[in-house]
Amino acid sequence: MTHHLKTLPEYFQAVIDGRKPMEIRYNDRGFNPGDSVILEEFEGYLDVPACPDFGTGCPPVEYDPYNEQENYKIPEDCKCHQCEAYRKELYTGRKCLIKIKDVFELDGAGLCGHVAFTFDILNITDKELK
DSSP, rough: EEEEEEEOHHHHHHHHHTSSSSEEEEEOOOOOOOOOOEEEEEGGGGOOOOTTTTTTSSSOOOOOTSOOOTTTTOOOTTTTTTHHHHHHEEEEEEEEEEEEEEEEEOOGGOOOEEEEEEEEEEEEEEOOOO
């Protein structure tokens, strides 16, 4: 299984520098030892503004390139695609392929539904987007 995870620049850099030897994530993906994870660096993805056409009949756009619905289409006259384009621009092009070694449930630590996992770094890609 391969998981794609968005990561803020300071945490991404800490992973590739070796200062962050584990990830803590909500376990909505069923992380398991042996799974591959692609950490993708996104600048400020938490600060993406709401779609300017929200509430005007256009469907809100939640950009997620790995969970796209096959037949989902935004109407031609809707400007919601601007939000999707903006969200894509926040991806820096840097990614890190890791393999999960161990997974630890954090329910007893007050983080219900979260796990911590250790990993080995397999590959780092630092490419420029055009």
